[in-house]
Amino acid sequence: VGPGHGLQLLNEARSLVIPAYAYRILDPKQHPTPHAFCFISSDHGTTWEMGNFVGEESAVECQVAEVHTCGRKVLYCNARSSRGARVQAVSYNHGLDFEGGQRVETLVEPPSGCHGSVTAFPPPPDARCQDSWLLYAHPTDPRGRKDLGIYLNKSPLNPAHWTKPSILFKGLCAYSDLQYMGVGPDGSPLFSCLFEYGTHRQCEEMIFVMFTLK
Template identity: 40%
Template sequence: MGSQYFPARSVLFQKESSGVTFRVPALIYLPHCSRFLAFCEERLTPADNQAHLLVMRKGTFQKNYVEWKDMQVLSTAQLLGHRSMNPCPVYDEFTNTVFLFFIAVLGHTSESYQLITGKNVTRLCFVSSNDQGDTWSPVTDLTKMVLGDNIKDWATFAVGPGHGTQLKSGRLIIPAYAYHIDCRNCFGRKCKTSAHSFCFYSDTHGKVWHFGEALSAPESVECQMVSVDEEDGVNVLYCNARSTSGCRVQAISFNNGAVFHDGQLVQKLVEPRNGCHGSVIGFPAPFFQLGQSQHLLRQLMSIATPQADSICLGSKSPKNFLQSTWVIYTHPTCSNSRRDLGVYLSLLPRDPDSWSAPWIIYDGPSAYSDLAYIELMSVDGSGVPVFACLFENGTRTAYEEISFSIFSLYELIHHLPHNNQRRRDLVKRKMWKCCSVS
């Protein structure tokens, strides 16, 4: 469904011959020290109930490459007798602190067992680092303090996975979802639940945490959130969530995650059977010199969205211009299996029809991913939007490796599918190939 150009990738985590598998990537970039922190779960086998510990690799962003250190186990990120899952990091720029949230699940208890019985054995935990991930604090279990008696109404819950975000106000946002118990004993049968996305948040730089109201409809699970500035001065918190409806769910909050409006189905962002985690990240709409480059960008933007002509791109020295937020999204592009990881662009993320067709950055089995944004400086002093993606991939299954790639906004725009008949024919053939795979 896109160009045959793929960005270079480095394999950071690889399945071992013993069966040990690395799953559920999470990525964060620390701009003040040009460092990436890449997290994932170490599992004894690919199965969810065989998750074990959280591991990490640190990478230093050099001029044109990333130098990675060896993998290390996050030994403090665990509770005794529990397995650690769903790494969800967030960076507090005000205090130079990295918080790594995760869930701790008792023994090998599966999610399905918790859903059937309504017996929640999941804990909300975090560790933190004040030295860019070199050392980590002891674990903090927030379950009782933050959830209290509400935990009785949830069959289970989780954070993320993937990165959280910090708002301009300093509020820290940790995306999450919970399976609410709708009927605990339905005629003697299994517990009936419904899944809803929401967020944990802190206005005290991680000292005190709260959780907001969940999306009421449609059902939504694993999610990520982006603070979006719009050209009219409105700021919204945008949520993009996994669903089993055949496409993604998105929702908007006007009060920084305390309450979300009802979600919308995003038909352009397809889900495979049972859905799959995806990643979103926002970045400031770039400024361009007026003239030929502006004209070229508008031409390229028409590929991304039909509303491009109405979007103000700005100039290098804008006057009375509010820099809006654009959003990119990564997710498998096949509608019946986890494969062919794509990158989508939206200039108007509140509009579910604004998403571009995807640029395929990995052709083959692929699943969970996480994005990070890096602003590089060009020779003329202007910012160059660059993105990093950490994603699951393989040749036979999607869980053989976790790879890392970097690409620029200009590469993304250049490789989005063009709106002509030849490209549409290629898209059709690619869709046929994708959806023919069993």
């Protein structure tokens, strides 16, 4: 499971959702391939069920975010891949099934991929549309794990709407966990990010930073 945070949904059951992945033997003549999915509990963790796998695309470590769009709540999944770009999919039934598993070419991956983090948040009050926005953290260099960037998507279900990254940390870095913290002191959405970094290797130390959308 994980790494990174899970979710408590805003549905009637206040379901708990834990992103995960598993290796599947789809062809006995081939190596097992990883596929992302979610564990879901609708009774506050007493029992759990396993959701279906995210499409046909091979996907490893993933994170999910509950997105409010067009009057409905959608579970968005963003997953690691070793094929040069992230994989994203959406669920309309709280993580049991995912649709539209596809590569997002803007969200580049290093050669072996790397865990990334995603969080949904309400847009600033002056935004024309009040549907959720998404923020995503991940190393930005396609050649290796370095230069942690922050990407923004104001239309989360459209993979073409991811912005170019703003660099949060220059240098070697790896896994991260991103979280929305409410409204910041400047009135802009406030976020925190915990991530691995180092001078000689990507995971020598951990660093925690806070920043606003502005």
